[in-house]
Amino acid sequence: MNNELAETGRLAELLGSIGQGLDQFLKFEHLDAQHPSKQWHSLLKQPLPIQGVGVNQVTKLINEQIIPNGSPVPNPGFSSFITTGAVTSSTLATTAANIASPQRYLGTAFNFVEELSLNWLAEMLGVPNLKGVYSSGGSVANLIALGGARQSAFEAIGIDPSANGIDRKVSIYASAECHHTIQRSAGVLGLGRQSVKLIDCDNKQRMKVSSLVNAIESDIKNGVMPMAIVANAGTTNTGAIDPLKAIGELAKQYDIWFHVDGAYGLPGILDQRLAELYQGLELADSVIVDPHKWLGASVGVAATFVKDRDFLLRAFTQEPADYLEGSVEQDDSPNSKMEHSLDDFGIPYFDFGVELSAPCRGIVVWAMIQEIGVQGLRQRIFRHNDMARDIAVAAKNHPNLELLDEPTLSICCFRYVDDRIDDLNLFNQRLHRRLVRENQYMPSTTKINEQLAIRPCYIGARHEREQANQLVQAVLTIGNDLINQLDGNNG
Numbered sequence: 284m285n286n287e288l289a290e291t292g293r294l295a296e297l298l299g300s301i302g303q304g305l306d307q308f309l310k311f312e313h314l315d316a317q318h319p320s321k322q323w324h325s326l327l328k329q330p331l332p333i334q335g336v337g338v339n340q341v342t343k344l345i346n347e348q349i350i351p352n353g354s355p356v357p358n359p360g361f362s363s364f365i366t367t368g369a370v371t372s373s374t375l376a377t378t379a380a381n382i383a384s385p386q387r388y389l390g391t392a393f394n395f396v397e398e399l400s401l402n403w404l405a406e407m408l409g410v411p412n413l414k415g416v417y418s419s420g421g422s423v424a425n426l427i428a429l430g431g432a433r434q435s436a437f438e439a440i441g442i443d444p445s446a447n448g449i450d451r452k453v454s455i456y457a458s459a460e461c462h463h464t465i466q467r468s469a470g471v472l473g474l475g476r477q478s479v480k481l482i483d484c485d486n487k488q489r490m491k492v493s494s495l496v497n498a499i500e501s502d503i504k505n506g507v508m509p510m511a512i513v514a515n516a517g518t519t520n521t522g523a524i525d526p527l528k529a530i531g532e533l534a535k536q537y538d539i540w541f542h543v544d545g546a547y548g549l550p551g552i553l554d555q556r557l558a559e560l561y562q563g564l565e566l567a568d569s570v571i572v573d574p575h576k577w578l579g580a581s582v583g584v585a586a587t588f589v590k591d592r593d594f595l596l597r598a599f600t601q602e603p604a605d606y607l608e609g610s611v612e613q614d615d616s617p618n619s620k621m622e623h624s625l626d627d628f629g630i631p632y633f634d635f636g637v638e639l640s641a642p643c644r645g646i647v648v649w650a651m652i653q654e655i656g657v658q659g660l661r662q663r664i665f666r667h668n669d670m671a672r673d674i675a676v677a678a679k680n681h682p683n684l685e686l687l688d689e690p691t692l693s694i695c696c697f698r699y700v701d702d703r704i705d706d707l708n709l710f711n712q713r714l715h716r717r718l719v720r721e722n723q724y725m726p727s728t729t730k731i732n733e734q735l736a737i738r739p740c741y742i743g744a745r746h747e748r749e750q751a752n753q754l755v756q757a758v759l760t761i762g763n764d765l766i767n768q769l770d771g772n773n774g
């Protein structure tokens with residue numbers, strides 16, 4: 284008989300079973316979800332269940348049909364995009380929070396660790412004086428930061444944009460390589476996507492400061508209000524870091540909000556070899572980072588850091604609601620004592636961003652930092668940066684490879700070359716498709732100055748250093764094979 288009351292008392296057993304399924308999955312001995320022999324579509328395509336099957340059967344289905352047909356993203360050979368599988372401590376923390384603290388408010392250890400972990404992150408990533416708030420990803424983190432920028436710019440001219448809307452055109456300056464969530468944020472904030480002025484880049488994909496000055500000057504002349512400058516600390520495409528110091532100083536000079544998008548690249552600051560590139564970060568009014576990228580958190584964990592959370596509070600506050608206001612004690616006096624977790628909402632993260640209900644994400648970051656410490660994370664980032672450099676060296680040394688962009692962080696852009704190839708872009712595109720289908724090496728591609736590049740990006744905690752050279756070998760093997768086919772066709 285299936286009880287409609289939630290199953291209790293068997294979490295250890297049931298989670299243990301899912302744990303076994305995941306351990307097996309992470310060996311990557313299974314076929315890809317889309318392999319022609321796979322039958323899971325037809326097995327899962329069931330009508331709406333009127334009678335439940337019970338939690339044992341659900342666990343079995345998850346283990347047998349769902350997990351083995353999961354994503355290639357956690358595969359150590361996967362190096363596409365900027366996404367990875369969660370590390371174990373993150374998974375444990377997420378599971379704990381799901382049950383023990385379904386929300387990030389109230390006077391609980393989870394709310395406490397939310398703030399503690401934000402402070403740890405800020406200290407570890409070079410912005411110790413900034414205060415944070417978590418959100419679901421870089422998209423929302425950028426939106427929150429630019430909401431703060433909008434609040435600051437309009438309050439300076441006596442307008443509360445969050446209450447009353449805006450009355451004039453503004454500009455947000457970002458490099459042509461910026462993530463498109465900047466434009467989307469501008470759209471959502473009512474500024475218009477067109478308000479994002481794309482500044483051209485030098486041949487290393489970094490914002491040209493002289494072009495930035497020209498754009499600001501021209502806007503001021505035309506009565507457009509500069510609202511924010513967005514600099515990249517690691518572009519999504521190639522990992523380029525804009526000249527933060529020069530841009531930050533310019534922002535101060537013109538009194539414009541300085542935002543740094545470090546969704547991917549901010550943790551690169553842990554690699555001391557690159558520390559110089561992050562100089563100027565201390566000038567930022569806001570900075571974002573995605574722990575669910577390079578730090579290995581379960582997806583859905585980003586952080587926005589700002590100098591002054593009051594801007595966020597005014598930008599994103601909700602109007603008071605009856606069902607909330609009376610439910611907790613509103614005594615802010617210094618000697619008021621919390622005697623029950625329901626005496627206080629804790630730090631009101633729900634008023635610093637766009638989410639009310641939201642999972643506890645701090646526990647994830649806290650658990651990951653507890654597990655291996657700053658030293659462990661630093662070593663991991665070193666390893667990933669070294670992998671990109673291993674590929675760059677191989678590409679420079681091999682006559683059939685060409686390096687298209689010297690790596691800054693853990694991305695390397697290169698391609699296969701040979702005199703016999705007419706269309707290098709088409710050739711490398713074919714090579715890439717075969718690579719992904721036939722190997723466990725799965726980089727993405729991108730374009731560098733119209734040239735198609737194979738683009739491995741190493742952020743996975745399960746990547747091993749040898750995999751960089753193994754990818755190079757796989758590219759050479761497939762490239763040589765494709766060349767032989769060309770020759771065969773010609774003669």
Ligand SMILES: *Cc1c(COP(=O)(O)O)cnc(C)c1O
Nearest residue numbers: 420421422462519544546547573
């Ligand atoms: C990935 C990324 C984003 C968007 O982050 P999501 O977590 O995917 O929403 C924003 N900016 C940069 C630089 C990124 O790399």
